[in-house]
Amino acid sequence: MGGVYAISDLHVGFPENRAFVEGLRPESGDDWLIVAGDVAERFSDVEWALRTLREHFATVVWVPGNHELWTTGNDPVRLRGEARYRRLVDMCRGLGVLTPEDPYPVWDGEGGPVTVAPLFVLYDYTFRPEGTSTKEEALAVAHESGVVCTDEVYLHPDPHPTRDAWCDARVAYSEKRLAALEPGTRTVLVNHWPLVREPTRVLWYPEFAQWCGTERTAEWHDRFRAVSVVYGHLHIPRTIWTGGVPHIEVSVGYPREWRKWRGSPRGPRRILPDPETS
Numbered sequence: 001m002g003g004v005y006a007i008s009d010l011h012v013g014f015p016e017n018r019a020f021v022e023g024l025r026p027e028s029g030d031d032w033l034i035v036a037g038d039v040a041e042r043f044s045d046v047e048w049a050l051r052t053l054r055e056h057f058a059t060v061v062w063v064p065g066n067h068e069l070w071t072t073g074n075d076p077v078r079l080r081g082e083a084r085y086r087r088l089v090d091m092c093r094g095l096g097v098l099t100p101e102d103p104y105p106v107w108d109g110e111g112g113p114v115t116v117a118p119l120f121v122l123y124d125y126t127f128r129p130e131g132t133s134t135k136e137e138a139l140a141v142a143h144e145s146g147v148v149c150t151d152e153v154y155l156h157p158d159p160h161p162t163r164d165a166w167c168d169a170r171v172a173y174s175e176k177r178l179a180a181l182e183p184g185t186r187t188v189l190v191n192h193w194p195l196v197r198e199p200t201r202v203l204w205y206p207e208f209a210q211w212c213g214t215e216r217t218a219e220w221h222d223r224f225r226a227v228s229v230v231y232g233h234l235h236i237p238r239t240i241w242t243g244g245v246p247h248i249e250v251s252v253g254y255p256r257e258w259r260k261w262r263g264s265p266r267g268p269r270r271i272l273p274d275p276e277t278s
């Protein structure tokens with residue numbers, strides 16, 4: 001009997017993380033794997049990791065994180081913004097990996113039917129530091145404190161004028177697709193960035209929260225009948241409950257982090273049936 005599992009922030013540019021991904025195996029031949037972003041920065045590394053996982057899991061569902069969307073000097077794929085994202089989608093389709101642009105798959109195994117909805121919803125600087133009321137004020141605080149996300153250098157929003165404008169477009173697209181689901185459809189919502197602000201409350205540097213989501217998705221777990229929400233990005237693997245729904249961070253993180261916390265990377269978390277919330 002298979003299940004739906006999830007993992008994120010694989011960062012396979014690090015040899016230790018690459019070896020970890022090489023060794024990942026499903027518990028059952030029917031298992032699905034959700035990969036919730038930040039596989040790697042280089043296009044070829046993302047392709048290698050998703051191909052490796054697709055060879056072992058019955059279904060692989062991917063959503064982009066910010067690192068896949070970076071355009072760095074050491075990557076031969078020089079595409080930026082929307083063009084880079086679409087190239088990643090095309091690559092996934094060639095591997096048989098599902099993306100936010102594909103029909104949502106339905107899990108009909110134990111605990112189903114549940115629609116797994118991969119989302120690509122960015123951030124819009126609305127998770128602002130206390131005492132700020134605009135994006136400009138929030139960014140000024142971040143620069144003054146020296147806590148500025150690398151996205152400001154490498155994540156280009158082309159052809160959108162800004163990253164928050166790209167976020168606006170992605171929120172509208174995703175909201176329309178979710179609203180079109182049959183009434184009563186239960187979902188697992190998957191996004192790299194958390195859909196609610198609560199997970200960011202424990203950040204060592206609260207200024208970083210503005211690169212971690214948008215207030216516009218705060219009610220989606222309720223509106224779209226989520227049985228669970230899967231996210232990554234923060235490198236703080238844990239579960240919080242909002243409105244009775246588990247929001248499960250499934251990140252692996254950098255070697256220095258997982259060595260400090262657990263000594264070895266944590267494997268995929270079970271999402272269906274009976275989500276692994278501890």
